[in-house]
Structures are given as C-alpha cells and as structure tokens.
Amino acid sequence: MTSKYVILLAFLFAAGAHAHKPSDSYLALSVDGAAVQGQWDIALRDLEFAIGLDADGNGEITWGELRARHNDIAAYALARLAVQADGRNCKLSPTAHLVDEHSDGAYAVLRFDADCGTRAPAAIELAYSLFFDLDPTHRGLLRFERGGAAQTWVLSPERPRVTFKAGEGSRLAQFFDYLREGTWHIWIGFDHILFILSLLLPSVFIFKNKEWKAAERFRDTFWEVFKVVTSFTFAHSITLSLAALSVIALPSRLVESTIALSVVLAALNNLKPFVVERRWAVAFAFGLVHGFGFASVLTDLGLPQGALLLALVGFNLGVEVGQLAIVGAFLPLAYAMRGSWIYRRLVFYGGSAAIALVAAVWLAERVFDFKLL
C-alpha cells in the first residue's frame, strides 16, 4: 500500500459513491424494407480515452478537433459492430457526423447505412464490442426499429449479440399484452368482481312496497344492468387514466380500504335497501375509487411513454372485456332463476351476506393493516 489512508477511506466510499453515469453508447438501428440505417451516439469522453481527440491537450474538445478525427471515429466504431441480415454481412458506411448532448455530456453522433442487399431481411443479427476491451462496464443501449415498432436491448461483454426477427414487438402485440393484463386483473381481483356482483344481484328484482319482487320484463333488468355497468366503467376509466398519467395520486391504503368499504356497502344495500333507484350513481361514485385500484396495477406493469394511450386503452378495454364476461355469465342465469327460492334466499340474501362479511374482513385488514384472509 502506498499510503494507508486510502484504505480507511473504505468507510467513506463503500457503496454510494456511484455519482455519475457509467459509460454507455446509444445505438439506434432502423429497418425499412431493404434499407437498414443506424445512428450511434458515443460519448466524447470514451472516444478521448480510446483514440484521443484533444489534439492540443488543453482539456477541451472543439468541433474542429472532433471533425479532424471523424474518419478515425467511424473506422474505430464501425469495426466494433457487425450487422448481419439473414446470415449475410452488411457493409457499414458512415453518412453523417453530428454532436448531441446527453444528460452526462457531449456525444459524437455517427449516422451510417448498412448495405444488406436488396431483399428486406427477415432476421437481423448484431454483434457489438465497442469499448469492452477498455471498460468492461461499458454498455451498448440498442434501439431496434422496424415497421413503427421499437425494441430495446442492453449489449454487454456477457451478452454482446442479439437477433431480431420480423414480426416481434409490434404495437399490436403490445396492445394485446395490455388488454390481456386488464382482463386478467379483473379475473383475479376478487374485490372488483364482488362489487359488480353485489350491484348486479338485485337487478333481476324490482323493489316494490318495501320488498324485492321478480322483474317481469327482461328489458327492465337489461337496462338496469346496462346503467350500472356503464357508469362503473365510465367512472373507473376516468380515474384509471388520471392516476396512470400521474395527474392524481392517492395513498394506496386509502384506495384499497375504500374499495373494500364499497363492497361492504353494496352488499348491505341488498339486505337492507337504502339506494334502490339510483344504483348506477353508486356504481359511478365507487367506480371512481376502483379506477385508482386498477391504476396501481397498470403502474406496476410500467407504462410505455411512447405508447401511453395505447397501453391505457388496451388495459381499460381488457378490464371491460373481463367485466362483460362476468355480466354475460351472470345475467341469463340470474334472470332465469329470479323467481326461485334458491336465487332469492340462497344467492341473493345468502350471497350478499357472505360478500358483506368477506369484504368487512378485507376492510378491517386494510384499515388496520393486518392479515386474516
């Protein structure tokens, strides 16, 4: 050891001294038919270390100094990138040199063409080795674009190669991913299902003279369900969007507790009717809260900034699809059974009571923060 103080500095620096960004390059490759083009942003600091740019050694790199090394930069960088189209090597040739500012300093921007022949390639393979010899912590951050859809990849000494095949990662696929997640979420989110069911259970009845009577016309039941489901949907779409876009944020415990409360109240309302005519308004009011619940899931999934709307619409539609499936399964069955003792006693009263009980436990769990169910 040259001096022992360095060692004791350990206590200062162990962890947390990572104050800058490590070395990254940003490589964008786009394929449009047979045309393959690239843009490569490489930090001037890295190029200075690798090939030297500061000709006069004054600690500043001027555009003149950089321009004088353009050929060397292109030769150095492009020799460390191999692009193959369907197994054939593409010839890379520089087309323009620019400069760009990234959050950690100035970058040389190298634009290039990749000549991969005259056929639109099905598979593009990339092998990257820039700076890995000098700095194994360097990463190539790749953005691959084809047909309006982009994919990204981090290239490292451990994983320096990547292959992109046609038809991967399209916007449509992304949309369907979110749609699937939305549907899935409704199916596994029991509190949402129970809330909707509590509101739907009485829809095959009409409340007259202080008691529930079987509805006489399917049309009445259908409109009742339609109003409830539409207002619930409308309400949770509003708050889902606002929360997902970070316009409003509510503490999750408050949201989750209120959702549980909404289920309790909706179920109790069946046992001792309080709101009868305007169940759609209840659905709307509590729908606003359920929307925040959906949003937390969407946030956990991560929202793609470039396709925010797409993700939102996809997820929301997924929720609706899941919801409609529940309604579609419930409604015909309930309508058919509405006059029976089983439906009235067991399903309606028994079911509502059971829902109220389960939701009350949820409510207690969420408010007082413990685990029972």
Add this chain to the structure above:
Amino acid sequence: MKIHQVPGLALLGAALVASQLAAAAPFVPRDDAVVVETLPGRPGDPAVAELRRLRAALAASPTDTEAASDLTRRYFDLATEDGDPRYIGYAEATLRPWPETAATPAEILVLHGKLRQYRHDFPTAMADFDLALRADPANFAARAWRAAILMVQADYTAVRRECDLLAPHASELQAVACVGYLDATTGNSRAAYQRLSAALARAGVIDAGHALWIQTRLAEMAWRTGNHAAAERHFRAGLALGINDNFILAAYADFLLEQGRAAEVMPLLKGWARSDTLLLRLALAARQLKLAEGEKYARTLGERFADAALRGEKLHLQEEARYLLDLKGDTRAALAAASENYRTQREPRDALALMEAALAARDATAAAPALQWMESSGFEDRRFREAAAKLKALKP
C-alpha cells in the same frame, strides 16, 4: 385488492426505454472553434500526467503486478474523488489478466474486491477480501474493507470482530476510528467523538487523505449529537485540506440544507453538477431558494436516472428516492426506490431515506426494517428519531 405479480411484461419496460432513447436532437456545431466537451482534469494537472506515466509503465510491462496495481489504485482514487464510474471500468480492464482466484496476489485481490464493492457486488467483494486474507492474514486493507461492507449491511457484531482483528495491524488512530465509526452508529456518538478527537490530537501530523476521513467522521458524529458548531468546524477543516472529495461535499451540503442554509450550498457545489449525488443537493438548494435553475437541475437529474435505468442497473437508489420524494413529489415511486435500496444498503442515511419516503406515503409498514434498525442500533440523530416517532404514530 392486492398488488398482483403479472408475468411476461419485460417488453413493456423496454418500451419506456425506447422512448427515452428517441429523445435526442443531434446538431452540427456552428464552427470549428466551438468547444463541444470539457474533459475532467485540466492540462498541467499532475493527476493527468501521473495517469499517463502509470499507463505507459503498464504498457511497457503488461504482466507486471506492481504496475497493474499502481494504475488500478490510481483509477480507483479518481473514481472516488469525483464519483466517475468510468475509472472503475478502466480499472477492471487493467486487472483482467489476474482472475479472482487464490493464485492471484493478495494485493490484486484486494483491488478486485474494491472494484466489486464499488459496483455494489458485496458478496463477491467479501469473497475477494477473504481470499486475500487467507494468503496474507495481516492484510490491513482487506480487513478494513470487510468492516466497511459489513457496516453498509448493518451487521454490527461482525464489524466489531473485524475491528478487533484489524487493531494489531493498525495505528492507534486507525483502530480508534474503526471502533468509533461503529460506536457512533450504534448510539454512542458522544463517547466515540471524544475518543476519536483525542486520538487525532495524539497522532500529530497525519497525511491529508487520512485527516479528511477523520474530519468527515467527526463532523458527522457532532452533527448526530446536535453539536452543530463542532460539526461545522470539522466540515470546514476537512474541506480546507483541499482534496477533491464527493463525499464530504455531499455530507456538508446535507448539513447546510438541514439548517436552512441553502444559499451556502450553491457556491460550495458550483462546478460539481457532473456528479449525480451533488447535483441532487444543488437541485434541493435551488428549490429551497426558489431559483430558476432549480427546475433545470431537477430535470437533468431526472434524465440521468432515466439514462441509468436504460442500463438496467440501480446503483444510486437512495439518491433516486430523495429525488423522487423531494423534487418530483412522487411518494409512491420514492418509497419503492427507498425500500429496494434498503434491501442491500443499510447505512443510516439509507434508513432515513426509507423512513421519510414511508412517512410521505403514510405507510409505516414499509419502514419496518428501518424502524427495527433504529430500535436495535440506538441511533441518536434528532431528525431520525423524529421521523421514527412520526411513523410509529401512524400505526393504529
């Protein structure tokens, strides 16, 4: 509703990344004289010349252990001085011919371990130091670094053992510093401060780097016990040593910010915006002072974290949590970052970041590990105690 784990969505995270990559707008500078980049290290800087000399020495004899460790050590020092991880990468490349095995000299293994811990790979770092100690049981550096990592992991019993094992190979000041650092984190700041001050006085003239370390520690201990005048004195004494040091600047800036002295932070950190840790303090100070550049600092910081996320690495989560909480006002994300951070990093300021994020999110459960640490360590700082008390009051 519980938060459900949803499979198969790596693609969506990637989509976020994609949009970040697309944000750039390249240009052609107006003429040849335009300065496009300023390099760290001015011409005539002896550090630049020394680096060149060390590189040349290694190039002349690429298998020379001594030349490789000298260059690696220099790179490591540069990385810690201004927090630039590029030097860590260069250092790793330098050590490539020497694998992390028992056949490699202890001195090189210690360097490997230092690089590993810098990248927060603590298990491998500990293994490297163990290998070094097996070859050379008296290796002071390996012992000190093990203690430092255990400190980060808040394993205080193990730290005390390391301090005991270190004492026979250390100076009195170093031995006192090891135990003092531990005591000051476990509720005995006042006594630790006394002992370390006395040891410093007895030690006479010590080198500047060592003095910087001691002054920073003394400042922290005094601050912790509410002796702000003494803390101020030690911070200033440390800064007066004239060593570029990211850590003391960050600590002093935090001290000033806590005392509402943001106006003094601006000149202190002028020219340090390159460092994320210090840019955070600049942004916080500018926000306190309602300066126009506050927005710009905060935006740049946000971009840095977004850029870092592109790599898929999360190395400064504590800073990110503070950024999310204090500058962006995103309590939910701040709590997530602080919680994730606390899983691997358990220094006092990591606990504070977690408690403050949990407090903002009104989620005492999330802060449980930090509260537990507060209980068991007996950490004294008033700000910590207040945060912990408020969190406990949240519970029904």
